[in-house]
Amino acid sequence: ERKGTAKLDYLRKIELEIQEKWEKERAFENDAPSTVGETSNKNKYFVSFPYPYMNGRLHLGHTFSLSKCEFAVGFQSLKGKKCLFPFGLHCTGMPIKACADKLKREMELYGNPPLFPDEDEEEKEKPKAADEIIIKDKAKGKKSKAVAKSGSSTFQWDIMRSLGLNDNEIAKFAHADHWLEYFPPLAIKDLKQMGVKVDWRRSFITTDVNPFYDSFVRWQFLTLKDRKKIKFGKRYTIYSPKDGQPCMDHDRQTGEGVGPQEYTLIKMKVVEPYTAKFKSKVFYSSGMKGKNIFLVAATLRPETMFGQTNCWVRPDMKYIAFETANGDVFISTRRSARNMSFQGFTKENGVVPVIMEILGQDILGCALSAPLTCYKIIYALPMLTIKEDKGTGVVTSVPSDAPDDIAALRDIKKKQALREKYGIEDKMVLPFEPVPIIEIPGFGNLSAPLICDELKIQSQNDKDKLAEAKEKVYLKGFYEGIMLVEGYKGQKVQDAKKPIQRMMVEKGEALIYMEPEKQVMSRSADECVVALCDQWYLDYGDAEWKQQASAALKSLETFCEETRRNFEATLAWLQEHACSRTYGLGTRLPWDEQWLIESLSDSTIYMAYYTVAHLLQGGVLNGQGDSPLGIKPEQMTREVWDFIFFKSSPFPKTNIPKEHLQRLRREFEYWYPVDVRVSGKDLVPNHLTYYLYNHVAMWPKDSGKWPQAMSKSTGNFLTLSQAISKFSADGMRLALADAGDTMEDANFVETMADAGILRLYTWVEWVKEMIANQNNLRTGPVDTFNDRVFASEMNAGILKTEQHYERMMYKEALKSGFFEFQAAKDKYRELAIEGMHRDLVFQFIERQTLLLAPICPHLCEHTWSLLGKTGSLMKASWPMASPVDEVLIRSSQYLMETAHDLRLRLKAYMLPPKNKKGDSKAPAKPSHCTIYVAKSYPPWQHSALSLLGKHYKSNNGILPDNKVIANELGALPELKKYMKRVMPFVAMIKENLEKNGPRVLDLELEFDERAVLMENLVYLTNSLELEQIDVLFASEADDKVKEDCCPGKPFSVFRSEPGVAVSLLNPQPFNGLFSTKLDIRQGDSKDAIVRRLAKVNRLIKDLSRVKLMRYEDPVLGPRRVPILGQEEQGKLPISSKSVFNINLDEKKVTLADNGLTVDIGDTL
Incomplete structure (x- = not known):
């Protein structure tokens, strides 16, 4: 938990100052050059982000995707590109209007402010149907974020209160236009606080409230219609049979926001031999004989039909047999048959020709021929938990992947009495085993039996455990499962679903069936159905159009193969998309004004509108201000739009000045196409694919206008303004960069954002400290080993970070451009015993500022000004990297690894020897170490390496199996006695080969291994707290060392040099340094003793201030009381050239100085 907010407040203060500076400088506003030539066009960078829906505050889900645009613009502008990041605000569609109408209705019913009735506490939550976990259709409009946050409240007024609005404010939201006035300015305010590099002049809201955008969308749709891309026909719609018309949100008593749910209707043919009950009660009844009879089951998972073992019917449920349009007979519930009758299943629309009513128990035991399953015949078996308000009342059974099915199948197999009760013979159940059809990571190819065994599910009545089992395997199976069946083997389940469904439908084994996702009641108290109604739609199934979209996809940079596969899968199954609605906000269809253009259809080429929006709207969001070019919305005719966006179009008949129209065209020609579009990955099957389709339709012969690149992401929920208040803009941005790359789900870690505040604060404080102390930093030649390493590591960091930014891998860019860059500086500070070089320190600060600027621009702009740079960081250039000395960097890595290895060996040396009695003492801390380095490998290792090298070269970089290597090495006579050590050595080399x-x-x-260690001897000696380290060649050591030492892996020997204890007294009063005992060793110098003293007494910081003296009278001198102010009386200084000698037997220390030897006694 945080102790305070001082650091956060400090960062926020900087951010607000920097944002003010950017606003004043208009830092992110860019226009096309006055002439557009080939060269200038290459130097622009246009990014876009799906404009968010304006029914609430922006949250981290938006911000995560948006941050990808933001970081890209920051990097590309440092690379010298002219960048454009515009930002629109989407208001088209039903949710805003539905919420407004709901508020209006609540005020009519309950007053203003409303007094709501108490909710019925006794109303129990309805149990979920067996198929209730639903794969979301991402193409459907999202519910209000207000709804998402409100919990279970059913009243819109309460939802608005949960957003912190008072009753007076809420009443205004009953008018849809108020939403358009209220939320867009808040979105802009929040984004400005984040510090986004947006050109706000180009922002706009959608719908016919904005006359310029309305005109643009009408032009787009007229063009698409002329090009035969828009057609009129039947589409699935929520419909009220009683009212005889589609039932839109505002017409509903319950079920706002509910849309059609698509099922695959599986046809299971009833075949002979018929059961006696079915024969007498059903088959011989009027109208059934001689007809094909099908039990029809509605499933959300057609791809699992390969694993059917039976089907389920509820014994006490009432079913009906009814005649279909082609004369076949379907058996299902009456409710589902009613839905089917409005979808072309029966001869007369809306009429169900019921042949008879049947009880479920009369169908049990029927032999069925079902599609795709490996069992020739399966049987209808009893399941008591089937719900009447979902599906058809007939349920397919796939016990390999559905926990409910395996639990029920095991029940009926185990319980003979249950079988007898319903007349189920053993042959109908006992031979049927689950069929492996899908491999799921972590669950194998029979996920349902596995999870039921793990959770110890005993029967189909273990409701809670079965719900948990479904939760674990259902969605994981769909999104991560791999098909095992012939024809689809190796495909992802989610990619195989549509092709399998299409194949079954084409063969006549299945049909597409729709019903409302949940119950919808119209205001006339009629339960709604899904009906096929006439609508305008975009014909994405058109073969030529699909082929053009595929061609555009081929040239599209998707940044990861999974994204490309998702696009390809969508193109394969996508057919029509209804582009018109009768309810909501938006632009009217120009040729049929009873229809509104729906929200996914008016948002496919609006990026083109960004290029001219600032010149038409002048930054006024609703386009109702004065145009900077003096253009009126009514002047924007089809011919004018054609001239702006189609290069070959002639100058139109218009009173708009030619230079103005040419300027509009120039803006479009310069900025288009979009260089990168960033969005949530859930938009691939809808918005992003429509985006491709519409671009190739509008610019069929100008592939230069087609999308260039797309990047995807996902996010979580915390409003943008909350996140900035909690973590600061840069702290949040740092955590967003760290949250994930490519198709990974965003993992915004709050502790990372908290740590980001500390890291950024510490960084700016260190910069200030370096600026204040720059005169104390080392100057002169930049030529020490660690100077050169640090310079090379910075250059390597720049190149690495540049590559990550180019690939939009921002987590990696943050890692190499901040975390690792800072680590290189920290290592330099630790290793540079002689002190850090001023030039390198300030080079580092400047480079670090530039590398981090795309992610944390506020703090970097502040650092830039601290460095005294003129001009904004936003106009600076990416740092140039000098050549990288990779060998030097590797030699530094070797140094760090050796230091680490020495610490581990020292720790092991200090452990007490193992003693059975347990009374062993730890050895004394060593004072010296000898490091042995090898110029070459021992002969046995040399032979093994030579053989591996030979194989590596001859097999194109691939080594054979260990068995082959062992046989070849075993045949070498010189390796016979080393074979136990050879293969572990080979395994180590193989592992290192993969890494390095x-x-x-x-x-x-x-x-030169020895040279590296010698250059860093002081560091190694100090970090290990030793007196001395010697570096020798292994050739000078005994055989054991020679055997254990190889290039890059030095061998170390620690030892304690003997010494004679001497007292060191400090005669100075009031300084806290008193006396201490210290060992003097043979050959010690004055400097060696001072260093040893500093290790014993940590209060001594500056060794140059320590004066070592001996007594003139070594016997009486130490006994005399020092005189204040004359502390050095009776003492002589010891020179740096003096050498101490010891006699261990007599415990005596003498000093050799300038040819004289003197006894120093036992005190210095």
Whole structure:
């Protein structure tokens, strides 16, 4: 938990100052050059983001996707590109209007402010149907974010209150236009607080409230209609049979926001031998004989039909047999038959020709021929939990993947009495086993039996456990499962669903069936159905159009293959999309004004409108202000739009000045196409695919206007303004960058955002400290080992980070451009014993500022000004990297690995030896260490490496199996006695080969190992708190060292040098440093003793201020009381050239200085 907000407040203060500066400088406003040539066109970068829906505040889900645009613009502008990031606000569609109408209705019924009745506490939640976990159709409009946050409240007024609005404010939202005035300015305010690099002049809201955008959408649709892309025909719609018309949200008593749910209707033919009951009660009844009779089951998972073992029927449920349009007989519930009758299943629309009513128990035991299953005949079996208000009352059974099905099948197999009760023979149940059809990571190919066993589910009555089992396997199976069946083997389940459904429908084994997602009651108290009604639709199934969209996809940069596969799968199944509605907000269909253009259809080429919006609307969101070019909306005719957007169109008949129209065209020609479009990955099957289709339809012969690149992401819920208040804009942005790349789901970690505040605060404080202390930093040649390493690591970091930014891998860019970049600086500070070089420190600050600027622009702009740079960081350039010395960097990595290895060996050395009595003492801390380095490998390792190197070269970088290698090495006589060690060595080399590449097979190191260690001897000695380290070649050591030492893996030997204890007294009063005992060792210098003293007494910081002296009289001197102000009386300074000698037997220390030897006694 946070202790305070001082650091957060500090960052927020900086952010607000920087945002004010950017606003004043108009830092993100860019226009096309006055002449558009080929060269200038290449130097622009246009990004766009799906405009968010304006029925609530923006949240982190938006912000995560949006941050990808934001980071891209930051990076590309540093690369010298002219960047454009416009931002529109979407208001088209039903949710705003439905919420407004709901408020209006609540005020009519309950007053203003309304007094709502108490909710019926006794109303129990309805149990879920077996198929209740539904794969979401992402193409459907989202509910209001207000609804998402409101919990279970059923009243819109309460939902608005939950957003912090008072009753007076809420009443205004009963007018749909108020939503358009209220939320868009809040979105802009929140985004400005985030510091987005948006050109706000180009912002606009949609719908016919904005006359310019309305004109643009009408032009688009007239063009699409002329090009035969829009057709008129039957489409599925929620419909009230009683009212005889579609039932839109505002016409509903219950079920607002509910749309049609698509099922696949599986036809299971009743075949002989018929059961006695079915024969007498059904088959011989009037109108059934000689007809094809089908039990029809509605499933959401047609791809699982390969695993059917039976079907389920509820014994006590009433079913009907009714005649279909082609004379076949379907058996289902009356409710589902009513739906089917409005979808072309029966001869007369809306009329169900009922042949007879049947009880479920009369169908039990029927032999069925079902599509796709490996069982030739399956049977209708009893299930008591089937619901009448979902599906058809007939349920397919796939026990391999459905926990309910395996539980019920096991029940009826185990319970003979249950079988006898319903007349089910053993042959109808016992031979049927689950069929493996889908492989699910973590659950294998029989997920339902596995999860039921794991959760110890005993029967179909274990409701809670079955719900948990479905939760675990159902969605994971759909999104991560891989098909195992012939024809679809290896395909993802979600990709195979549509093709399998289409194949069954084409073969006549299944039909498409729709019913409302939940119950919808019209205001006339009629239960609504799904009906096929006439509507305008975009014909995305048109073969030529589909082929053009596929061609556009081929040239599209998708940043990851999964995205491309998702696009390809969508193109394969996509057919028509209804583009018209009768209710909501939006633009009227120009040739049939009773219809509104729906929200996914008016948002496919609006990126083209961004290029001219600022010149038409002048930054006024609803387009009702004065145009900067003096153009009126009514002047924007089809011919004018054609001239702006179609290069070959002639100049129109208009009173708009030619130079103005040419300027509009120039803006479009310069900025288009969009270079990168970033969106949530759930928009691939709808918006992003429609975006491709509409671009190729509008610019069929100008592929230069087609989309260039798309990037996807997802996010979670926390409003943008909350996130900024909690973490600061840059702290939030840092966490957003760290939240995930490519198709990963966003993982916004709050602790990361909190840590981001601390990291950024610490960084800016360190910069200020370096600026204040710059005169104390080292100057002169930049040539030490660690200077050169640090310079090379910075260059490597720049190149690496640039690559990550180019690939839109922002998590990786943050890692290499901030975390690793900072780590390189910290390592330099630790290793540079002689002090950090001023030039490198300030080079680092400047480069770090530029590398982090796309992600944390406020703090970086502030740092830029601290460095005294003129001009805004927003106009700066990406840093240039000098050549990288990879060998030098690897030699530094070797140094760090060796230091780490030495620490581990030292720790092991200090452990007490194992003793059965347990009374062993830890050894004394060593004072010295000898590091042995090898110029070459021992002969046995040399032979093994030579063989591996030979195979690697001859097999194109692939090594054979260990068995082959072991046989070949075993045949070498010189390796016979080493075979136990050879294969572990080979395994280590193979592992290192994967990590570090072929250089691990080199027989010699690429750098001088001893020289690296010698250059860093002071660091190693200090970090290990040793007196001295010697670096020798292994060739000078005994055989054991030679055997254990190889290039890159030094061998170390620790030891404690003996010494004679001497007291060191400090005669100065009042400084807190008193006396201490210290060992003097043979050959010690004055400096060695001072260093040793500093290790014992941590209060000594500056070794240059320590004066070491000896007594003139080594016997009486230490006994005399020092005189204040004359502390050095009777003492002589010890020179740096003096050498101490010891006699261990006599415990005596002498000092050799300038040819003289003197006894120092036992005190210094």
